[in-house]
Amino acid sequence: MLNLKYSEFEIECGTDEAGRGCLAGPVTAAAIILPKDFKLDLLNDSKQLSEKVRENLKPLIEEKAISFAVTHLEPIIIDKINILNASIKAMQESIIKLNPTPSYIIVDGNRFKPINNIPYSTIVKGDSKFMSIAAASVLAKTYRDEYMDKIHEEFPMYNWKQNKGYPTKEHREAIRKYGTTKYHRMSFRLLPEQLSLDL
Numbered sequence: 001m002l003n004l005k006y007s008e009f010e011i012e013c014g015t016d017e018a019g020r021g022c023l024a025g026p027v028t029a030a031a032i033i034l035p036k037d038f039k040l041d042l043l044n045d046s047k048q049l050s051e052k053v054r055e056n057l058k059p060l061i062e063e064k065a066i067s068f069a070v071t072h073l074e075p076i077i078i079d080k081i082n083i084l085n086a087s088i089k090a091m092q093e094s095i096i097k098l099n100p101t102p103s104y105i106i107v108d109g110n111r112f113k114p115i116n117n118i119p120y121s122t123i124v125k126g127d128s129k130f131m132s133i134a135a136a137s138v139l140a141k142t143y144r145d146e147y148m149d150k151i152h153e154e155f156p157m158y159n160w161k162q163n164k165g166y167p168t169k170e171h172r173e174a175i176r177k178y179g180t181t182k183y184h185r186m187s188f189r190l191l192p193e194q195l196s197l198d199l
Contacts, residue, residue, distance in 0.1 A: 002131045009104035014132025015091040016108040018140035020083055022165035023190055024183045025148050026072035029090035030139035031098055033066040034132050045127035046137040058142045061135045069097035070143045079187040088113050108133045155181050
C-alpha cells in the first residue's frame with residue numbers, strides 16, 4: 001500500500017516526469033497536491049499499470065486532487081539544457097503552477113534543484129512508495145501519451161502512437177529511412193551506430 005504523506009508539512013506535493021529516455025517528443029512532468037482523505041486502490045507507479053488502467057485513473061486523480069499541473073518541455077529545450085535539467089525544469093514549472101503553494105515537495109528519483117526555497121526530498125522509486133508521486137507519474141504519462149498520439153497524425157511513419165517516441169527498433173528504422181523531424185531530440189543518439197550527429 002502506498003503512503004499518503006512523507007513529511008509533517010501541511011501542504012505536500014508530489015512530482016514526477018515521463019519520457020526521459022525517448023528519442024522524440026517532450027519530457028512531461030506533473031505535480032499534485034492530494035487531500036488528507038485521498039484513496040485510490042489501483043494507484044501505483046504508472047510503469048506498473050496498463051494503459052487502460054492509467055486512462056481510467058487519470059480523471060479520478062484530477063477530480064480528487066486539491067491541485068495539479070502538467071508541463072511539457074519541447075526537444076529544443078532538452079537539446080539546449082540536457083535531459084536531466086529539462087526533467088527538473090518541467091517538474092519545477094509544474095510545482096509553480098500549483099495553488100495553494102506547497103510547503104514541501106517530494107520528488108521521484110535522486111536529483112532535483114530547489115524552487116522558491118520550498119524544502120524537498122528526493123525519493124528513489126518514490127512512485128511506488130507515495131500516492132502523490134504515483135498520481136503525478138500517472139498524469140505525466142497519460143498527458144505525454146496524448147501529446148505523442150497527436151503528433152503521430154503529423155508524422156505517422158514513426159508510429160509514435162505505438163512507441164510514444166521511445167527507441168524501439170521500428171522507430172530507429174523510420175529515422176534511418178525518413179530522417180528526423182522537429183520533434184526529435186538532436187542531442188540524443190538517434191541511431192545505434194551514430195557517434196556524432198550529422199543528420
